[in-house]
Amino acid sequence: MFTVKNLVEELKLEIVAGERGMINLITDVYIGDLLSWVMAKVDDGNIWITIQTHENIVAVAVLKDLSCVIISENAMIDNDTITRANVEEIPLLRSSLNSYQLALRIGELLK
Amino acid sequence: MKRVGTIQIKYMIAKNDFSKAGAAASNIKKTLRKLGISTDVIKRVAVAAYETEMNVIIHSHGGIMYLNIDVEKVTIIAEDKGPGIEDIEMAMKEGYSTATSQIRELGFGAGMGLPNIKRCADNFEIKSSLENSTIIKMSFNLK
Numbered sequence: 001m002f003t004v005k006n007l008v009e010e011l012k013l014e015i016v017a018g019e020r021g022m023i024n025l026i027t028d029v030y031i032g033d034l035l036s037w038v039m040a041k042v043d044d045g046n047i048w049i050t051i052q053t054h055e056n057i058v059a060v061a062v063l064k065d066l067s068c069v070i071i072s073e074n075a076m077i078d079n080d081t082i083t084r085a086n087v088e089e090i091p092l093l094r095s096s097l098n099s100y101q102l103a104l105r106i107g108e109l110l111k
Numbered sequence: 112m113k114r115v116g117t118i119q120i121k122y123m124i125a126k127n128d129f130s131k132a133g134a135a136a137s138n139i140k141k142t143l144r145k146l147g148i149s150t151d152v153i154k155r156v157a158v159a160a161y162e163t164e165m166n167v168i169i170h171s172h173g174g175i176m177y178l179n180i181d182v183e184k185v186t187i188i189a190e191d192k193g194p195g196i197e198d199i200e201m202a203m204k205e206g207y208s209t210a211t212s213q214i215r216e217l218g219f220g221a222g223m224g225l226p227n228i229k230r231c232a233d234n235f236e237i238k239s240s241l242e243n244s245t246i247i248k249m250s251f252n253l254k
Contacts, residue, residue, distance in 0.1 A: 036221040039227060052217070059132055063133065064157070
């Protein structure tokens with residue numbers, strides 16, 4: 001069992017919002033920046049890595065039961081997105097690493 | 112037509128209202144969960160409802176989504192205030208989109224909306240022409 005809390009600790013991610021969802025269990029990881037594409041492909045419990053920071057990413061995460069969203073490369077996050085992630089209890093995390101580097105690190109952790 | 116045990120909910124969708132985007136789809140998902148509908152159906156309805164809602168927000172002057180649930184199926188009908196779709200055949204193709212570059216920068220306009228809906232639903236119908244509104248009807252079998 002690997003939780004979002006474990007992930008945050010291992011990768012030293014910044015918790016931007018949605019701390020109440022830190023107990024969510026992680027199944028796998030998905031990278032994508034086109035929302036409809038992600039809607040079609042991502043699975044329950046996945047970590048979603050993206051550079052999109054518009055508030056609609058939270059809607060996608062809720063509808064697809066994702067464990068958390070990681071914003072890569074320290075992209076700026078809209079205040080509305082932060083508010084919505086807190087309301088929906090979706091962990092919104094951030095890292096200076098790029099999406100590829102994050103996925104590599106997560107791949108090692110999920111082995 | 113059987114009316115007994117039918118649930119009907121109406122959602123108003125405003126043009127370009129991204130602050131509420133996904134709210135109708137989220138409510139639909141929660142409603143289905145409360146009713147104990149199977150996870151497989153809920154997952155498919157959630158994707159289709161989201162794409163439908165986003166289409167109305169991005170491409171139309173606003174519209175209404177209706178959720179109907181009876182013992183046999185979940186039905187979602189969306190009717191917008193136009194403008195309609197010029198070429199439905201093209202709109203149904205994956206990767207084809209008429210979204211503006213501004214919309215695309217937000218991660219929308221992948222050209223996956225209508226194909227996603229069709230893939231998720233057990234039945235899917237679309238009626239549209241440039242002069243008229245667009246009506247989409249989709250259903251998901253419960254039996």
